[in-house]
Amino acid sequence: MKVLLTGGGGFIGAWIARRLAARGMALRILDLRARRETIDLVCGPAVADAAEWVEADVADTAAVRAAARGCDALIHLAGMLTPCCRADPVLGAKVNLIGLLNAFLAARSEGIDRVLYMSSAGVFGPDGGEAPRPTTHYGAFKLAGERCAAAFWEDDRIPSIGFRPYVVYGLGREDGLSAGPSLACRAAARGLPYTIPFTGEFDVIHADDVAAAFEIALAAPVSQAHHIDLLGERARAEDVIEAIRGAVPQAAITAKGPPMPIRLPGYPTGPQGLLAGWSPRPLALGVAQTIDAYRRVDDAR
Template sequence: MRHGRILVTGGSGFLGQRLAHRLLARGLRVRVMDLPGALPATQGPADPALQWQAGDVRRAEDVRAALAGCDGVAHLAGLLTPACLADPVRGAEVNLIGTLQVFEAARAQGLDRVVYASTAGVYGPEPGHPLPVTHYGAFKLAAEGAARASWHAHGLASVGLRPYVVYGPERAQGVSAGPSLACCAAALGQPCTIGYTGAAGLVYVDDVARAFEHALLDAPARGAQVFNLAGTVHTVDEVIAEIRRQVPGARLDAAGPPLGIAPDIGEDGLDAWFPDRPRTTLADGIAATLAHYRNQGAHP
């Protein structure tokens, strides 16, 4: 697939942009599909290997048009927990029906796999088997079931990745954006309240993007695989303490309930599937995020 093209749905988002840049660096062409309002108004001096295409994953014709001529797909488009809570029907349309549209288009085009974003939110507050307590987690768990059905019915392989709290530069959406927003506020000298409390697994955005790259390009296409990307468990107090260590006097606090996901969900099978995967420490991830926002503040 060295000279192929990869479709990234939801590719204008926080994770999608990181993944697109990694794929371009591998010498691939990338087509980003997202809603019109999420795409840049003008491409400017964009990389000629990068295409932007407006579309809605709920519409079969949009997905088929975006996937035409592509050799692989990373399906990242979705609505997060607050949006699914506010409008569960639309959340199901995007997160479940949209995923089915991608699988059907990939099967029709003869792709060997679909790589898609699930979530640690498929777990509930008690450790063990997936038992979501949010609409978002429920829709993602149903999408994982649909992926298994596509494998058993049609032989279409897939890899679903379940990130926990993904943090890093430009993360702004969702309840778990708190650590990233706190870094931004600290770097710019502003106060911030992280919107959840308790412990959760944190994983730096580049580590997540690398896992999606591995699933697309390096791992064999085999079965309907799903892996947790749990990162390292930290309490919100530990996150605040690390930011204050690097930015003394940062005006940060936290309020709100825990995320409703068991803190330590484990990463069974991940090391065997992805040997030598990157593991950015919390200190290094926060340092990189702070540096990004300091540069942004200096050069708006």
């Protein structure tokens, strides 16, 4: 199987590439540039070496269609995170919304039987209501993408799954509003102080568990357009700090700042049954694994 990963050179893309390469799948990665640093970090150089790289803008319809030619599956990950969308909403819309439209158009033209894509818990606002009410450009673009996915099902019968994780952590996470737990793990591994820049309650999930959901969804019996709240463990910043200190008792990690501008509804939405056998790891285990991964990387340098 050959899989197209748009934005595959990023953090989540690297973890998905790690899983798919381990299963012997061929990878074609579309990115604005052949940024292999995160894949090298998470997977090792062999995966990046074996991948076919396509340097193109996801907002370029013809380029995305050409990249999809000959592929059996399409995973759409290309996107700009909250701070970048705030700084340049027009560019954010081009990448996060036009890019998603191009992924679906490529699947339609090349006969790919489903689109798996990264949505976000950012579709919810701070009120915690069951209906999404985003208060950021990023969340608005992600919600619009979900609605467009539904339209592609109605018009073209392209099935899809959009995954909505909240705070994703793990080796290689550097950017975005919710990168704090990952950066705290890295700092603890290096004996450095760090302050997580937000407080309050959120959901936290390891990047490999997100990747596992995409891997399972490649073969799931999917029809229609679905979105799934991809949840790991409800936590507060203090819980992340406690987990870090469970692995590094002397860690100088604190938290300060306003809560994240997202409050999840009381229970997950979406057809969880599509992810048969999927189960996220506990926070304490994932944090310990992340700290260990950063230590091994540092030791190898």
